[in-house]
Amino acid sequence: MATGLDGPRGVSTFGKNVIYSVTDGSVYATNGKKTWKLGQVPGGFPPAIDTSVRGTTYALTGAGGEPGQPLPPGAATLYKLRPGKSPLKVADIAKYQAKDPDPYNLADPPTETNPFGVAALKDGTVLVADAAGNDLLRVWPNGKIKTVARLKPRVVKTPAGLGPDAPPAGTLVPAEAVATSVTVGSDGYWYVGELRGFPATPGTSEIWRIKPGSVNAVCNPAKPYKGKCQRYADGYTSIVDLAGGPRGTLAVVQLADVSWLKWEMGGSPIGSLYLQYPGKHHKAGYKKELVRDQLTLPGGTAFSRWGDLYVSSPVFGPGAVYKVRH
Numbered sequence: 001m002a003t004g005l006d007g008p009r010g011v012s013t014f015g016k017n018v019i020y021s022v023t024d025g026s027v028y029a030t031n032g033k034k035t036w037k038l039g040q041v042p043g044g045f046p047p048a049i050d051t052s053v054r055g056t057t058y059a060l061t062g063a064g065g066e067p068g069q070p071l072p073p074g075a076a077t078l079y080k081l082r083p084g085k086s087p088l089k090v091a092d093i094a095k096y097q098a099k100d101p102d103p104y105n106l107a108d109p110p111t112e113t114n115p116f117g118v119a120a121l122k123d124g125t126v127l128v129a130d131a132a133g134n135d136l137l138r139v140w141p142n143g144k145i146k147t148v149a150r151l152k153p154r155v156v157k158t159p160a161g162l163g164p165d166a167p168p169a170g171t172l173v174p175a176e177a178v179a180t181s182v183t184v185g186s187d188g189y190w191y192v193g194e195l196r197g198f199p200a201t202p203g204t205s206e207i208w209r210i211k212p213g214s215v216n217a218v219c220n221p222a223k224p225y226k227g228k229c230q231r232y233a234d235g236y237t238s239i240v241d242l243a244g245g246p247r248g249t250l251a252v253v254q255l256a257d258v259s260w261l262k263w264e265m266g267g268s269p270i271g272s273l274y275l276q277y278p279g280k281h282h283k284a285g286y287k288k289e290l291v292r293d294q295l296t297l298p299g300g301t302a303f304s305r306w307g308d309l310y311v312s313s314p315v316f317g318p319g320a321v322y323k324v325r326h
Helices: 093-097 260-264
Strands: 002-006 011-014 017-021 026-030 035-040 048-051 057-060 077-080 088-092 115-120 126-130 135-139 145-151 154-157 172-175 179-184 190-194 205-210 217-219 229-236 239-244 250-254 270-278 284-296 300-303 309-313 318-324
Touching: 002 017, 011 048, 011 309, 017 048, 017 300, 017 318, 026 057, 035 057, 057 115, 077 093, 077 115, 088 093, 093 126, 093 135, 115 190, 115 239, 126 190, 135 179, 145 190, 145 205, 190 229, 190 239, 205 217, 205 239, 205 250, 217 229, 229 250, 229 284, 250 300, 250 309, 270 309, 284 309
Parallel strands: 011 300, 048 115, 115 179, 145 217, 179 239, 239 300
Antiparallel strands: 002 318, 011 017, 017 026, 026 035, 048 057, 057 077, 077 088, 115 126, 126 135, 126 179, 135 145, 154 172, 179 190, 190 205, 205 229, 239 250, 250 270, 270 284, 300 309, 309 318
């Protein structure tokens, strides 16, 4: 759909248009024949994007800068794009998180923020998944924010091959959720995907199903089927994006199949795109991998209203947005 892109990541659709973001913060739309710019937000890492049913595209900037340092201008902010005008700042996520510390925080300040996933709702509010706050937020057009759900850490086994500074292989350690992605399923429920923090054990990234309208729900791996946030699927690795599709399907993007940590240590950059089909009793059924071994560090995915599926790859360096047969 679009080639020669610098770090394509966010993907959304509106009608026959495919919308995508790149490293410098620019957001473009294409219909396959012509391409036009919708706007630009502070860059450095491509923003997450989503487009509402009315055609309004939102762009979400992450933390940016160096960990532990003050956020650069325009970071951790939700913007509404207005073609031909400058983006409208909807909400300062960092400002909210400074007063909403993560009660289950394991590392770094509990008020740390790195907004990473976004989903526009039909009522004009917007969902934001915060990968550092380990929570899901809901943002109103006037900038008001509420915490929808908090994701608790999970006890995982330390993988082998992490070096002398890591616990021995097999050691049980708590690992943060790292909420990277959010989408609305065809059932209307809100779905959140996890990356999984250090030690990034493969197969421990979950997808949570959250009752719409929830406030301060808790997603608890120790009691995964209680409350307004319940485990939907398990067994994924380093999820970075989700997209709700027709008939209960979800598209799931894994950044790197070996885990983000093993990739950072020099492992394979091959990621993957799955279709997750619904099962019974609000749990996932079977999953199917698409375009196996063809995606390098994929960043985003989206369905069109007709069920067409798109994916961006790689999130670092020269890349493209592809339409995927499924």
